[in-house]
Amino acid sequence: MMSVWIAVLILVGVAALFGALLGFGAVKFKVESDPIIDQINNILPQTQCGQCGYPGCKPYAEAIANGDQINKCPPGGEQGVKALADLLGREVIPLDESLEVSIPRVAVIREDECIGCTKCIQACPVDAIVGAAKLMHTVIESECTGCDLCVPPCPVDCIDMVPIKTSIKEWSWPNPNKKPDSSLMIDVKQVS
């Protein structure tokens, strides 16, 4: 009978020791995990355009975390949907067709028409417009995300969304699979 008690005591002691060790480890080596909302937000393109129906990228990230669809972000494109699907373990679905896919653009204020009402400054999500009341405003091109949010508030319609021109340095090789452009492919064997 005694031996049974000794065995029980030893096992209880061992369990208590390991329990204490694990408990200590859990506190001491705690891993700060990235909350899922931040991870989603990192994938979103941060144009803050609101095309998804939420007032910015972070609110949309919160909505996705709460179960909203992942295909409402046209600036992120298919690549973005794919990345979100990977992260969340959901199906890749095509982009919502009711939202138009936008080409990269930048806002330009027609400066002689600007009346200096500051309405666009208040609308800009990334503080890319400078100016003061009754003084001309202008867009800092390098900071503009092309979100369109400054266009509707303008009372005199003096803001244009201009497509960004690619210069020769930013030019990308085309996809040979989608657009066969034979002139870019030199046939080595035929040349030799």
Next chain:
Amino acid sequence: MNSAPVQQRFNRSSLPTWVKVITRSFHGGVHPEEFKTISNQLPIDRLAQPEKIIVPLSQHLGNPATPIVSVGAEVIAGQLIAEAAGHLSVNIHAPYCGTIEKIETSFVAHPSGMDDLCIHIKTNDKEAVFRYPKISDYKNTEIDELVKRINEAGIAGLGGAGFPTHIKLGTQINTLIINAAECEPYISCDDKLLQEEPNEFVEAAICVAHIVNAEKIIIGIEDNKPEAIEKLIAAIESAHKKNQSDLIELHIVPTKYPSGGEKQLFELLTQKQLPPSIRPAQLGYLIHNVATIRAAYRAIVFGEPLTERVVTVTGDACPSPKNYWIKIGTRFADVLAQTESQHAQQMIMGGPMMGFEVKNSNAPVVKTTNCILLQKKAHQVQEQPCIRCGECATACPASLLPQQLYWFARSDNFEKAQEYHLSDCIECGACAYVCPSEIPLVQYYRYAKSKMKEQAIAKAKSEHAKERHEFREMRLAREKQERAEKHKQAALARKQAAEKKGIEDEKKATVADAVARAKARKQALTNKNNEND
């Protein structure tokens, strides 16, 4: 390839000790037909002065140069017309005497077929030439002075990449490697340069080695250039006698494409593989092209700015295939006219493996134009499905898996492509050359690489936008809080004022204050009216 045939070819019982015949080669590579004898039989010729030249401002890696001449200005040959913009950029000089006609965008030789900013010069018959002061005694001149001269003279890598030379020469290294492999079919400009001016080349090599403080010079050359090798051996021999030291080694490497690639040549000459993302300079080596070495030397000793280079003009549409001294800025149309090859259907800048088609003959020759390949017929490629034969992996000189990379690039799976080291691909085209299905593999890799670059830029931009957005949120919240704080303060002040006057109700006090203020104002107005009356 063993050493015996080389020795026989040079008619020597034994080669000097500083000549090494390399037999061990790198992984992969291909042996395309060479076609070099088409263009390397005749001496280097010179093209006549055209009526008009177009000098692009971006002929090198880095920032485009900034024009410093205005429209209508007269310039003389060798005069500085565009200044380097920052450290990673080079100067550009006028190739001929003439008048600046305009400075605007026009067609340049670039795979995109897009326009770029160029200086257009209408040439005249004046014979004035600008030269920097000569530094003939370079050994007793400050190194900084010599590097500054190379910077001033606008020297960029003439092998094809156009990297600013003064940056490369700003380092201190042990061994200077000179890339004379010239492995791509058709091209023979370095070969001819070595054949015609071996002594000057050896001098130039010693000069550049002095600048970077190199103890040894290794010249790597493919064994398909026996004449150049013969002349080099003689030139090196006399240089060794003159300097009383065996500074220079000549390594004869087996002919195989792409032995002229930086990593491949490095492996051939040092028997060491260059790890990815490590530059040779980090290991104490510097690799330079033959023509670049010569241009740097001439900039120092003769004060010559870089305004011309040797270009191989060849191909079946060229009746007189030859190497020519061509001034930078000469339009392809003038080259075609003067070599009577107007019937060319396809113009390729560079060789058949790594070059690209130039679709408009208004494109000018630039510092990186080593070859103009003129073809009678442009051929269509019929791409067929991959049969997974694996020939491409056997041929890849970078030891990559081209087939895997192809699938990943095709399916836009760029992350995976990077896992398979796409960035180590040197785009040599060996895989596409051996592919039995005629898949333009390199185009897929270039596409994937530019997409990856695009995505990295977009990512950086979005990070930046996020930061600014978060800052704005923070600022708005702070402003709101500050306003609330201010209101609270004002309310407190009112309350205190009320208490001072002994009135319990704060609102009543405020109203009383306002009534008093209004009364005073009314009183003042009445007084004023009375005075006016």
